[in-house]
Amino acid sequence: MINYSDIPSPCYVLEEQKLIQNLEKIAAVQQQAGITVLLALKGFAMFSAFPIVKRYLSGAAASSLYEAMLIREKLGGSLHLYLPAYRPDEFDQLIQGASHITFNSLTQWEHYREKTRSAGLSPGLRINPEFSPVIHDIYNPASPYSRLGVRAENLSGKLPEGIEGLHCHNLCESDAADLETTLEQIEKLFGHHLPQIRWLNLGGGHLMTRQGYDIEHFIRVMTQFKARYPHLEIYIEPSSAIAWETGFLRATVLDLVETPGPAIAMLDVSFTAHMPDCLEMPYKPRIQGARQPQDGEPTYRMGGATCLAGDVMGMGDYAFDKPLQIGDAIVFEDMIHYTMVKTSMFNGVQHPSIGIIRRDGTFELIRQFNYDDYKRRLS
Numbered sequence: 550m551i552n553y554s555d556i557p558s559p560c561y562v563l564e565e566q567k568l569i570q571n572l573e574k575i576a577a578v579q580q581q582a583g584i585t586v587l588l589a590l591k592g593f594a595m596f597s598a599f600p601i602v603k604r605y606l607s608g609a610a611a612s613s614l615y616e617a618m619l620i621r622e623k624l625g626g627s628l629h630l631y632l633p634a635y636r637p638d639e640f641d642q643l644i645q646g647a648s649h650i651t652f653n654s655l656t657q658w659e660h661y662r663e664k665t666r667s668a669g670l671s672p673g674l675r676i677n678p679e680f681s682p683v684i685h686d687i688y689n690p691a692s693p694y695s696r697l698g699v700r701a702e703n704l705s706g707k708l709p710e711g712i713e714g715l716h717c718h719n720l721c722e723s724d725a726a727d728l729e730t731t732l733e734q735i736e737k738l739f740g741h742h743l744p745q746i747r748w749l750n751l752g753g754g755h756l757m758t759r760q761g762y763d764i765e766h767f768i769r770v771m772t773q774f775k776a777r778y779p780h781l782e783i784y785i786e787p788s789s790a791i792a793w794e795t796g797f798l799r800a801t802v803l804d805l806v807e808t809p810g811p812a813i814a815m816l817d818v819s820f821t822a823h824m825p826d827c828l829e830m831p832y833k834p835r836i837q838g839a840r841q842p843q844d845g846e847p848t849y850r851m852g853g854a855t856c857l858a859g860d861v862m863g864m865g866d867y868a869f870d871k872p873l874q875i876g877d878a879i880v881f882e883d884m885i886h887y888t889m890v891k892t893s894m895f896n897g898v899q900h901p902s903i904g905i906i907r908r909d910g911t912f913e914l915i916r917q918f919n920y921d922d923y924k925r926r927l928s
């Protein structure tokens with residue numbers, strides 16, 4: 550049993566045992582499917598957990614200079630790079646120690662070809678498979694006007710000389726059937742290039758740690774694909790799957806405000822600053838001990854700590870067994886992947902601390918943020 554009173558509020562809390570379970574599952578898939586799994590830092594960059602990650606994974610994917618630096622400093626292993634556009638003033642520093650680099654356009658490849666060659670990195674091109682199961686455009690990299698990846702019609706009969714890999718990211722919290730369709734689409738649009746390359750990176754979005762994900766299907770699809778292209782080294786680079794359901798955001802009710810509708814629980818966390826996906830996607834997170842209200846039941850709406858009028862959980866209210874009281878703990882489930890990396894210090898609201906519940910059940914406070922953290926981002 551977790552003792553929430555030991556945990557400062559607000560606080561993102563990683564449950565070590567759950568991360569290990571995810572990594573064990575992913576490592577088994579990696580081995581059985583004969584592929585290499587990289588950690589994409591964009592969705593999970595909690596480096597205090599990297600000593601655990603590196604016991605299972607041998608590399609990571611960076612999409613910015615700072616992610617690359619964090620990988621080099623805290624994770625080690627092979628470093629794969631993909632940035633939508635590279636900055637000339639960063640490029641030399643960025644590629645240090647990297648093994649693979651993916652370009653988003655032919656122009657970018659032309660521009661950085663010589664530097665890439667002389668540094669000995671294996672270069673690839675991001676392709677747009679013109680298929681994605683994602684319905685929200687904000688997370689659909691293959692939408693009709695997507696800026697991400699080269700379309701088949703823009704590649705002539707042959708890949709540019711020197712390109713050794715292709716990279717495709719079009720999934721998001723997807724299942725193995727979507728991977729199968731993606732591979733069919735890649736073969737249909739880019740199949741004639743596959744004999745020419747050495748590696749294929751199938752991006753992220755493979756949510757193999759979600760309950761009900763058909764892992765056997767994933768392994769079957771990968772094995773069949775590899776049998777058709779035995780010369781290819783296959784990578785995937787998930788974030789969500791690694792940190793999926795590995796922890797929570799602990800918050801506190803500071804006040805209760807009556808409205809003509811539901812009562813609003815005023816929290817010490819913010820949706821816009823600390824859980825932006827709740828507004829962007831949008832989605833309704835689970836709260837421990839709360840349920841979907843039945844007709845006529847007293848309900849509570851969760852209200853954020855900033856002055857933004859829309860800083861509320863707009864996707865639905867919650868019912869609790871007992872009326873909420875000021876000082877009650879509110880525990881938002883599954884708040885580790887993306888949530889922590891997407892935070893801002895908007896409105897100067899208290900930034901959630903970061904902690905870990907170790908395997909033996911003890912809580913370790915890793916980091917607390919203060920006024921200086923806020924001030925240092927401004928001038």
Ligand SMILES: Cc1ncc(COP(=O)(O)O)c(C=O)c1O
Pocket residue numbers: 589591592631718720721722752753754755786787788789790
């Ligand atoms: C290029 C690329 N790779 C990997 C990922 C990780 O995806 P996920 O967290 O859904 O596994 C993303 C997510 O946006 C991405 O853009």
